[in-house]
Amino acid sequence: MTHDTSGTRPSPTLEMVAAHAGVSRATVSRVVNDTPSVDPELVRIVQKSITELNYIPNRVARSLASRRTNSIAVVVPESTSKVFADPFFASVVEGIALHLTETDYTLNMVIASESRPEKTRGFLLGGNVDGVLVVSHHIGDHSWTHLSGAPPMVLAGRPLDGGEDSYYVEVDNAQAAFGATNLLLERGRRNLAIIAGRQDMPPGIDRLAGWRAAVEGAGLTGELVEIGDFTFDSGAAAMQRLLDRDVTIDAVFAANDQMAAGAYTTIQSRGLSIPDDVAVVGFDDDAFALSVTPQLTTVHHPIVELGKKMAEILVDRIEGRPAERVTRMATSLTLRDSV
Amino acid sequence: MTHDTSGTRPSPTLEMVAAHAGVSRATVSRVVNDTPSVDPELVRIVQKSITELNYIPNRVARSLASRRTNSIAVVVPESTSKVFADPFFASVVEGIALHLTETDYTLNMVIASESRPEKTRGFLLGGNVDGVLVVSHHIGDHSWTHLSGAPPMVLAGRPLDGGEDSYYVEVDNAQAAFGATNLLLERGRRNLAIIAGRQDMPPGIDRLAGWRAAVEGAGLTGELVEIGDFTFDSGAAAMQRLLDRDVTIDAVFAANDQMAAGAYTTIQSRGLSIPDDVAVVGFDDDAFALSVTPQLTTVHHPIVELGKKMAEILVDRIEGRPAERVTRMATSLTLRDSV
DNA sequence: TTGTACGCGTTATCAA
DNA sequence: TTGATAACGCGTACAA
Numbered sequence: 141m142t143h144d145t146s147g148t149r150p151s152p153t154l155e156m157v158a159a160h161a162g163v164s165r166a167t168v169s170r171v172v173n174d175t176p177s178v179d180p181e182l183v184r185i186v187q188k189s190i191t192e193l194n195y196i197p198n199r200v201a202r203s204l205a206s207r208r209t210n211s212i213a214v215v216v217p218e219s220t221s222k223v224f225a226d227p228f229f230a231s232v233v234e235g236i237a238l239h240l241t242e243t244d245y246t247l248n249m250v251i252a253s254e255s256r257p258e259k260t261r262g263f264l265l266g267g268n269v270d271g272v273l274v275v276s277h278h279i280g281d282h283s284w285t286h287l288s289g290a291p292p293m294v295l296a297g298r299p300l301d302g303g304e305d306s307y308y309v310e311v312d313n314a315q316a317a318f319g320a321t322n323l324l325l326e327r328g329r330r331n332l333a334i335i336a337g338r339q340d341m342p343p344g345i346d347r348l349a350g351w352r353a354a355v356e357g358a359g360l361t362g363e364l365v366e367i368g369d370f371t372f373d374s375g376a377a378a379m380q381r382l383l384d385r386d387v388t389i390d391a392v393f394a395a396n397d398q399m400a401a402g403a404y405t406t407i408q409s410r411g412l413s414i415p416d417d418v419a420v421v422g423f424d425d426d427a428f429a430l431s432v433t434p435q436l437t438t439v440h441h442p443i444v445e446l447g448k449k450m451a452e453i454l455v456d457r458i459e460g461r462p463a464e465r466v467t468r469m470a471t472s473l474t475l476r477d478s479v
Numbered sequence: 480m481t482h483d484t485s486g487t488r489p490s491p492t493l494e495m496v497a498a499h500a501g502v503s504r505a506t507v508s509r510v511v512n513d514t515p516s517v518d519p520e521l522v523r524i525v526q527k528s529i530t531e532l533n534y535i536p537n538r539v540a541r542s543l544a545s546r547r548t549n550s551i552a553v554v555v556p557e558s559t560s561k562v563f564a565d566p567f568f569a570s571v572v573e574g575i576a577l578h579l580t581e582t583d584y585t586l587n588m589v590i591a592s593e594s595r596p597e598k599t600r601g602f603l604l605g606g607n608v609d610g611v612l613v614v615s616h617h618i619g620d621h622s623w624t625h626l627s628g629a630p631p632m633v634l635a636g637r638p639l640d641g642g643e644d645s646y647y648v649e650v651d652n653a654q655a656a657f658g659a660t661n662l663l664l665e666r667g668r669r670n671l672a673i674i675a676g677r678q679d680m681p682p683g684i685d686r687l688a689g690w691r692a693a694v695e696g697a698g699l700t701g702e703l704v705e706i707g708d709f710t711f712d713s714g715a716a717a718m719q720r721l722l723d724r725d726v727t728i729d730a731v732f733a734a735n736d737q738m739a740a741g742a743y744t745t746i747q748s749r750g751l752s753i754p755d756d757v758a759v760v761g762f763d764d765d766a767f768a769l770s771v772t773p774q775l776t777t778v779h780h781p782i783v784e785l786g787k788k789m790a791e792i793l794v795d796r797i798e799g800r801p802a803e804r805v806t807r808m809a810t811s812l813t814l815r816d817s818v
Numbered sequence: 819t820t821g822t823a824c825g826c827g828t829t830a831t832c833a834a
Numbered sequence: 835t836t837g838a839t840a841a842c843g844c845g846t847a848c849a850a
Contacts, residue, residue: 151604151628153843164821169845177819196605200542201843204826209539211587230569233588241592246602248550249586251576263585265490266535289490372769401770408772430711431740431770433747492827503837508829516835540827543842 151196161189172197211246212454213269215260217276226370227426228396228443232275232296235447243455245270252276265289271454292457294450297342298466307457309449309467311441313343316471317350320421320439321393325358327479329391329419333364335378335403337395344370347395347423364389368399372428375402383410390418391479397422397429397438400478404432420478434477441471490535500528511536550585551793552608554599556615565709566765567735567782571614571635574786582794584609591615604628610793631796633789636681637805646796648788648806650780652682655810656689659760659778660732664697666818668730668758672703674717674742676734683709686734686762703728707738711767714741722749729757730818736761736768736777739817743771759817773816780810 154172158165163182170178171186189195203209214236216229233249240247248269252260264272272293295308324332334351337344348365355362366381368374375394379402382389392407394400400422407418414420414434422429422438429436446469456463493511497504502521509517510525528534542548553575555568572588579586587608591599603611611632634647663671673690676683687704694701705720707713714733718741721728731746733739739761746757753759753773761768761777768775785808795802 151606155843165844166821166846167819170820173845179819182820196601198543198843199602199605199607200539200548201826202845203539204537204543204828205843205845207826207845214588237588237590241590241595241598246607247588249553249572249576249588251580251586253580256580259580262535263538266538267490268538268585372766398766404770405772427711427737428766428770431737431743431767433744433772494827504828505830505837505839506835509836512829518835521836537827540842541829543844544827544829546829546842 151198152193154195154197157186157189157193157195160193161186207267209268209270210244211248211269212240212271212273212451212458213248213250213264214273214275215250215252215264217252217254226398227428228424229275231426231443232447232450235444235449236273236451237447238444239448239451239455243451245451245455264291271458273450273454292454294454294457296446296450300340300342305465307453307463307465309446309453309469310342311446311469311471313346314350314353316423316439316441317347317393317395318354319350319471319473320423321351321354323437323473323479324391324393324419324421325354327391327419330360331364331386331389332360332362332391332393333366333382333386333389334362335375335382335392335394335399336365336367337370337399339367343423344395347393351393368395368402370396370398372398372402375399376406377402379403379406383407391420392418393421393423395423397424397426397436400436400438401428401432415478422478425474429474429476432478437476437479438474439471440474442469445469490537491532493534493536496525496528496532496534499532500525546606548607548609549583550587550608551579551610551612551790551797552587552589552603553612553614554589554591554603556591556593565737566767567763568614570765570782571786571789574783574788575612575790576786577783578787578790578794582790584790584794603630610797612789612793631793633793633796635785635789639679639681644804646792646802646804648785648792648808649681650785650808650810652685653689653692655762655778655780656686656732656734657693658689658810658812659762660690660693662776662812662818663730663732663758663760664693666730666758669699670703670725670727670729671699671701672705672721672725672728672731673701674714674721674731674733674738675704675706676709676738678706682762683734686732690732707734707741709735709737711737711741714738715745716741718742718745722746730759731757732760732762734762736763736765736775739775739777740767740771754817761817764813768813768815771817776815776818777813778810779813781808784808 154165154168158168167182168186171183237247250260250263269291271291275296295306297310298308299306332355336348339345352362364382364386366378368378392403394403400420403420407414412418422436425438425440429438449467453463493504493507497507506521507525510522576586589599589602608630610630614635634645636649637647638645671694675687678684691701703721703725705717707717731742733742739759742759746753751757761775764777764779768777788806792802
């Protein structure tokens, strides 16, 4: 006895339904699984018994017999203890969850504990899930990506380590950053800085590359670079360092909105005005973009859709349908008052 | 064939390990489950075989036989499409996940789809999980709370509908709101308003009650009440209505930081100063409190801890250990610059 | 179209 | 302490 079960009236088994309906278990199983070749009359009778007895199929037994679990895992790195605080992550998971709700798949969140890596590995390889979704980008986080015997997998963002055979959904970070930076240039800004993100993950790397391409394409030097870790505080600190290096900076591109919001506090505390003295562009178009004053001009990308797409592709793969290896989501520039 | 399995080398079964080790399956099972009464020498031999063959126990088969799934469900309402955007929710889930990582339990996120309620119900009652965590507060969302046959459950926040027998973890919303409001009174504010939250959930109801108690306790009339839905925009709108009613408001208590941040934009766009003209106090102490200018004075509560506690209590119940029915987390006032 | 019977990988019972 | 062996609840060839 593992817990108080008073008042418990467990769901009947398939066998009990069969008895009640006066058919074999096989027939009940067929009705439950919508197998075409069943006498409509029998279908009716069985379904009646099912509702009368309040039968709920046992997913565990079903999995054992069918070798499919009908559940998929979402793996997130523990290292990023801020994963949940990151609106990007939250939105991806939301998209995944929303799509799966419309399917018969169940969502398993697994924290890739660094202290117990074998736990994650065992879970993923133990036949507990039909597929895996990975929302991390750190180098090294994909240690299980190329394991033989692993179920189908779809990544959020391009993999860092080769991974020619990986399936993933991403936004074109470099292109979007390029466009955002060009906006600043078009508005006449000439002394551009960037608060880049961690250089061990694609969004950090590619957004910096896009910024650099635009800046250097305009014949300017891309030297005003400071690195943050995508958090609010790191944005504020990076802005400090930038202004300490060059007070004449007239535009900043931040690799995400949280860091942009952090930069705001630094800029404004130095008596500088946004956008008059310093124009700011962010990336993500999340809640932070709206909560700051003046509201932030930022790169919008469909994060929830990205999550949905990941789930969609994974389910396609699981069920044997063809699927694109790489899907790129479109971005757009949301113009507000910070430029 | 459901998907490409080239290169797959499935984990061996318990039986294969038994053969390899020259013992019976029962013995291997005992070793795997740390059953005390096994010859140390055999334990060694079996463990050797396990690592050599790279054996991973099949959780599904284990569940079927043992009638325990080693996984718990976190139920979130679909209605709140903003659940994931809500830092509170994210932190609770983070806490839950963090605690479960240290146990052998797995986390199942289930969206309580309103269009397919039977799916949620079936999942929860189908023996798929050993316990349930509910992070919603809406009236009606607990329709499955009192189902017989349901596994142990722990709620975030007090249940709205009686539920004398429920287990839950909460913060004392009324008490905290009372304290926050008293701070405003102590600072000499006399024309207090509140942007309350939805009145169909405890945080909305109780924080309003706390505010009212403090205001009326000071001999003032608690009439300046506007209701929001915990979102940024609703906070801005509510502040509009308040100022339209009475421009001499000198203090506002918002039921969460997001609404407080929304109120900021309204207040400042009317040319009023925070805190000189209007003092503001929020609730949650999340990222929004830091991203606004001036930084927000707000009620801090240990949300991640709350999640951890929920998971801890649920696991205790599942494993038959005694547990408190109601746990109340302490709050504190984080003083910043908005008062 | 329906039923029989075996197997899925593990735990649990009962003898030995 | 160890080993047969019967569940666990369902899917699915295969046979009828």
